[in-house]
Amino acid sequence: MKLFPLLCFLAGGLCWAQSAPDAKPASTNVLGAAYPQIDAEGRATFQLKAPGAQQVLVQLPQGKFEMAKSADGVWSVTTPPLIPGFHYYTLSVDGVSVNDPGSHAFFGTSKDASGLEVPEQGVDFYAAKDVPHGDVRSRLYFSKITGAWRRCFVYTPPGYDTSLAERYPVLYLQHGMGEDETGWMVQGRANLILDNLIADKKAVPMIVVSDNCYAARAGQAIAPLPGAPGRSGPSTAAFPDVMINEIIPMIDSTFRTFADREHRAMAGLSMGGNMTLRVTVPHLEKFAYIGAFSGTLNGLSTDPLDPATFFNGAFKDGAAFNAKVKLLWIGMGTAEPNPFPAAIGAFRTMLEKSGIRYVYFSSPGTAHEWLTWRRDLNDFAPRLFR
Amino acid sequence: MKLFPLLCFLAGGLCWAQSAPDAKPASTNVLGAAYPQIDAEGRATFQLKAPGAQQVLVQLPQGKFEMAKSADGVWSVTTPPLIPGFHYYTLSVDGVSVNDPGSHAFFGTSKDASGLEVPEQGVDFYAAKDVPHGDVRSRLYFSKITGAWRRCFVYTPPGYDTSLAERYPVLYLQHGMGEDETGWMVQGRANLILDNLIADKKAVPMIVVSDNCYAARAGQAIAPLPGAPGRSGPSTAAFPDVMINEIIPMIDSTFRTFADREHRAMAGLSMGGNMTLRVTVPHLEKFAYIGAFSGTLNGLSTDPLDPATFFNGAFKDGAAFNAKVKLLWIGMGTAEPNPFPAAIGAFRTMLEKSGIRYVYFSSPGTAHEWLTWRRDLNDFAPRLFR
Numbered sequence A, B: 001m002k003l004f005p006l007l008c009f010l011a012g013g014l015c016w017a018q019s020a021p022d023a024k025p026a027s028t029n030v031l032g033a034a035y036p037q038i039d040a041e042g043r044a045t046f047q048l049k050a051p052g053a054q055q056v057l058v059q060l061p062q063g064k065f066e067m068a069k070s071a072d073g074v075w076s077v078t079t080p081p082l083i084p085g086f087h088y089y090t091l092s093v094d095g096v097s098v099n100d101p102g103s104h105a106f107f108g109t110s111k112d113a114s115g116l117e118v119p120e121q122g123v124d125f126y127a128a129k130d131v132p133h134g135d136v137r138s139r140l141y142f143s144k145i146t147g148a149w150r151r152c153f154v155y156t157p158p159g160y161d162t163s164l165a166e167r168y169p170v171l172y173l174q175h176g177m178g179e180d181e182t183g184w185m186v187q188g189r190a191n192l193i194l195d196n197l198i199a200d201k202k203a204v205p206m207i208v209v210s211d212n213c214y215a216a217r218a219g220q221a222i223a224p225l226p227g228a229p230g231r232s233g234p235s236t237a238a239f240p241d242v243m244i245n246e247i248i249p250m251i252d253s254t255f256r257t258f259a260d261r262e263h264r265a266m267a268g269l270s271m272g273g274n275m276t277l278r279v280t281v282p283h284l285e286k287f288a289y290i291g292a293f294s295g296t297l298n299g300l301s302t303d304p305l306d307p308a309t310f311f312n313g314a315f316k317d318g319a320a321f322n323a324k325v326k327l328l329w330i331g332m333g334t335a336e337p338n339p340f341p342a343a344i345g346a347f348r349t350m351l352e353k354s355g356i357r358y359v360y361f362s363s364p365g366t367a368h369e370w371l372t373w374r375r376d377l378n379d380f381a382p383r384l385f386r
Helices: A005-009 A190-199 A239-254 A271-283 A318-324 A340-353 A370-383 B005-009 B190-199 B239-254 B271-283 B318-324 B340-353 B370-383
Strands: A043-049 A056-060 A063-066 A074-081 A085-093 A096-098 A105-108 A111-118 A135-143 A148-156 A170-174 A207-210 A222-224 A232-234 A264-269 A289-293 A327-333 A359-363 B044-049 B056-060 B063-066 B074-078 B085-093 B096-098 B105-108 B111-118 B135-143 B148-156 B170-174 B207-210 B222-224 B232-234 B264-269 B289-293 B327-333 B359-363
Touching: A043 A085, A056 A074, A063 A074, A085 A105, A085 A370, A096 B096, A135 A239, A148 A190, A148 A239, A170 A239, A170 A271, A190 A207, A190 A370, A207 A239, A239 A271, A264 A271, A264 A370, A271 A289, A289 A370, A327 A340, A327 A370, A359 A370, B044 B085, B085 B105, B085 B370, B135 B239, B148 B190, B148 B239, B170 B239, B170 B271, B190 B207, B190 B370, B207 B239, B239 B271, B264 B271, B264 B370, B271 B289, B289 B370, B327 B340, B327 B370, B359 B370
Parallel strands: A170 A207, A170 A264, A264 A289, A289 A327, A327 A359, B170 B207, B170 B264, B264 B289, B289 B327, B327 B359
Antiparallel strands: A043 A074, A056 A063, A056 A085, A085 A096, A085 A111, A105 A111, A135 A148, A135 B135, A148 A207, A222 A232, B044 B074, B056 B063, B056 B085, B085 B096, B085 B111, B105 B111, B135 B148, B148 B207, B222 B232
């Protein structure tokens, strides 16, 4: 794992304007786009034709990189080696954040943003391999609670269409803030991770459902952001109700599921981890498996939590919780920025005070990013429905 | 239908900087984006915060509109009424074409481009309605011909998962130049059009497959563009082979299809119409229904065609062609620019010389755009598999 972020903030003078001879167009590029390119060391070279611009930057999670202009008006820069996995990024043209026309767009940071997949040498658990592949279905349903058509993505495992007597357990898998139901199936590669785990017999065949955490009752579309005092955004307030009373019944009546708590899991990343706990903890009659990836019930708060009172005392009786919950799984990257380590730490301390069992997984060298969450899913899914 | 294009090219002085009180965020916006907005007359208001920019324009198919800057650095403009349906657009910031962060991105014009859905008053054949909905499945398959994983989208009609003894005919439906397999299911709303036609019993339940016309043998990714002398782009050269020898067998072995020519149709728009004819005409043993939407075998050429020699004389024996082909369907918008009317006209004249029967459909007031092709599908699909 390359240790990278600090280096890059300081790296202005170390950046190159030419890509290495072994550099290739990124897999996240649109068809025919030569840039961005990535070389064998994970260095990315960006280019943008902008003869009339005064200043062009690349803004990656790892830092900003000034681009240099050639005589023909093409701006370019090569970064130092980047952390592998998927990164959202933008170009800044004269101070305006814009997409890179060479990149596909991925819904994150509350817009369809450019994204860069940096290959991870010797790692293929999230690659398309020569194994049987499930389908990802886009499914429309009308929600009476929100008064709107909604869309979810449903992964059906290999064999679903041929083993017609078979029923399957279901994992509900939720995205983070500023993302939507596309996140896990595109940036997260959840379908490929499951295809590979199932082919290796490391996970049981399961259905995976990704829906959209943003769900508001009519006229209540904007709400205060949880854990961010003074800020507001699209509301997630109706989601627990939509999940329990609309999504689960719709999935169980549409797909060949086992419709009981022993065959139902929910997990999510960041805001989706918070949402997972908001949905599952009050409904342990419906869920036996819970995963919180880089996000817990206390959101961004790092205050100590008292199990006697926190979340209406839902965690105060550790023995009762342990008797019901077959798996509580918490994960985080070692390079996650504040407040995640302290907030998740406060939640873990609270669990430990009550003697609540949980699995803790640490992703080496990764921050609040998709490679953390791909690894989380790869560790979490094999533990389900055993 | 509003007659619009000429008006707009001349409309600089008629544009407003304020949206009407009844204006609402477009359905193509990302969650929470207030702009672009569209009013009841189809006028669109765009906004972009860009305090450091010198000039910002909106570039729509109907023309360019200069935006005006407010004291707080927000640029905006309101257009005259736009043609209904879906339009790709870009913002131009100091001469650089960029996406609108308020819009979702749609793969077209060879990039993930901003798109604007302008409501069509009183028309709902492509709306999500309270009818049974089919699923759209994203399916991965490995292509030996191209040496790569490829993706197609497969619409399965309502009832596919419950009527397990049922088999279905298949329509293969292809996108245009600079688009991909997402086009028909997103911009085209093919799934909603089929849902509505099937609910009204206007079309028989069918499977619809959209794949990607861009398919190159290894090392042959770039090829001359058909009908555009001197230009080259991503190659489509291997697609007919991929279609006949990989896609059709994969679909017939994966889904419950009727795997014969009487139950197989192919159609496409623009370059996809050209591709449809390139695939089907040499393989009438596999297809009985053919649709060419705003594109024919002669591409962009308007030269007269001699049926004795054109496409190896495939059209010279009209009686033989008519005996085999149950439907040849050609459509175009009345506002399509050159060379489409003359090129498609030359193809029709050639067919008529040979006495080949075909249905011709004309979309009033629309150009080379998605509303034309939604209407095409809505007329074409009911004629299939009867």
